[in-house]
Amino acid sequence: MIESKNHLLLAQLAEGLPICSHPYATIGEKIGLSESQVIERLRYLQKKGTIKRLGIIVKHATLGYRANAMIVWRIPEAEIDIVAQKMLKFSFVTLCYQRPMLPEWSYNLYCMIHGKNKVTVENQLAQLIKQCDLSAVEKQILFSSRCFKQRGAVYTANSSFNEK
Amino acid sequence: MVLELSDLQKKLLNDFQRDFPLTPTPYANIANQLGVSENDVIDALNELDEKQCISRIGAIIPPNQLGVSTLAAMSVPQDEIEHVAAQINQYTEVNHNYEREHEVNLWFVLIASHSSHLDKTIASIENETGYRVLRFPLIKEFFIDLSFRLDLAND
Numbered sequence: 679m680i681e682s683k684n685h686l687l688l689a690q691l692a693e694g695l696p697i698c699s700h701p702y703a704t705i706g707e708k709i710g711l712s713e714s715q716v717i718e719r720l721r722y723l724q725k726k727g728t729i730k731r732l733g734i735i736v737k738h739a740t741l742g743y744r745a746n747a748m749i750v751w752r753i754p755e756a757e758i759d760i761v762a763q764k765m766l767k768f769s770f771v772t773l774c775y776q777r778p779m780l781p782e783w784s785y786n787l788y789c790m791i792h793g794k795n796k797v798t799v800e801n802q803l804a805q806l807i808k809q810c811d812l813s814a815v816e817k818q819i820l821f822s823s824r825c826f827k828q829r830g831a832v833y834t835a836n837s838s839f840n841e842k
Numbered sequence: 843m844v845l846e847l848s849d850l851q852k853k854l855l856n857d858f859q860r861d862f863p864l865t866p867t868p869y870a871n872i873a874n875q876l877g878v879s880e881n882d883v884i885d886a887l888n889e890l891d892e893k894q895c896i897s898r899i900g901a902i903i904p905p906n907q908l909g910v911s912t913l914a915a916m917s918v919p920q921d922e923i924e925h926v927a928a929q930i931n932q933y934t935e936v937n938h939n940y941e942r943e944h945e946v947n948l949w950f951v952l953i954a955s956h957s958s959h960l961d962k963t964i965a966s967i968e969n970e971t972g973y974r975v976l977r978f979p980l981i982k983e984f985f986i987d988l989s990f991r992l993d994l995a996n997d
Contacts, residue, residue: 688908694898697887699867699880717864720901724864728907733862734887735897736855741992742845748942748949762984769991774984777913780976783946788913788978794993820942820949826927827939827950828897 683711684728687719692829737828743792745799745821750785752816758787764810765789770802785818796821845893850878850886852994855895862899905980910960911953912979915946916971923948926971935963946976 686709696704702720703713711719723729738746753761758776765771773790791806793799799821807813847855853876863871869887870880890896905911918926923941930936930950939950954960964975 685908688901688903691900692898694900695862695868697869697884697891697899699869699884701868702864702866713866717866721864723901728903729901730904731860731902732864732900733859734855734899735902736859736992737894737897740845740894741855741994743992758982759984766984775980776982776984777978778981780978783915783976783978786981818944820944820946822940822942822949824941825939826941827931827936829937 683709684719684723687711687716688723688728691720738792739825742794745793745796747791747793747799747803748820748822749789749791749803750783750818750820751787751789751812752779752785753787755786761810761812762787762789765806768802768806768809770799771806785816845895847890847895847994848886850876850882851890851895852992854883854886854890855994856992904983909953909955910957910979911951912960912977914950914952914964915976915978916948916973917946918948918971918973920947926973929971930967933963933967935960 687705690705690708695701698704700713702716705711706713706716720729720732724732738744751761762774762776765774770791770793771789772792773788775788776786777788779786791799791802793802803819854872858872862868865871867880869883873880873883876883887896887899891898916926927939927941927948930939930948933952935952935954936950937953939948941947942949952960952963954963964977968975
């Protein structure tokens with residue numbers, strides 16, 4: 679039961695914390711928790727690591743960071759950790775994930791670069807390739823051209839699938 | 843387009859991406875820190891929201907902390923991409939959906955309560971759109987998502 683209340687709370691938060699004097703009380707009213715219960719639970723979820731950060735989630739594109747490239751690399755399994763650690767030394771690398779290869783998509787390391795424009799991102803990528811010694815590595819560069827949806831990562835209690 | 847942001851808005855954008863106050867009146871606390879009124883902060887945030895500078899004030903939750911999630915991708919003909927993206931966006935399980943410049947051009951993130959829910963959602967998307975969904979679940983995350991330092995100088 680505690681878990682499901684937390685889930686309700688995070689689903690509410692995924693809609694965005696209300697911008698009003700007592701936002702945690704406003705959220706609490708919707709799910710049957712007091713203001714202090716909401717705050718306690720959020721503290722707990724943050725401490726436990728369920729919430730990695732709590733704060734303003736910016737829209738990079740509106741703020742002038744119009745270019746965002748996902749670069750996927752084919753790295754030998756044994757070297758993935760070492761390569762990823764090297765990539766993370768660069769502050770323009772905002773995310774770095776290992777994902778499975780598929781027969782039609784044989785790339786296993788994904789990293790993201792956010793920059794003000796495509797040229798900046800291309801230069802940053804060139805720097806990354808040079809300094810991490812990646813010139814011989816198979817890769818694909820995927821610039822984003824449009825964002826169709828960006829919202830909080832919580833499935834809702836009555837999911838669209840169940841409604842269908 | 844030049845975005846006109848006040849100093850207060852720039853401060854809010856850069857300094858409050860993490861450690862948002864968990865107090866009864868967080869906006870008043872922020873206002874105190876910055877030497878302005880609670881209303882100033884509320885107005886500034888509302889304007890940032892209206893101008894689409896912020897997605898929301900909320901929580902970043904690492905993949906698979908709640909339910910199960912996966913990155914997914916599809917190859918969709920260019921003239922159908924808007925239609926297919928709209929179909930995919932109808933699923934509440936989908937929380938990010940981007941077009942990328944590649945033959946594999948539609949990339950989205952799905953989150954579901956458990957793996958059979960995820961399987962059913964993907965099957966339903968494939969059925970509805972007629973395109974195959976490639977699945978790339980996370981194996982390992984190498985980065986701790988620190989807040990992104992924005993250079994908001996006018997250039």
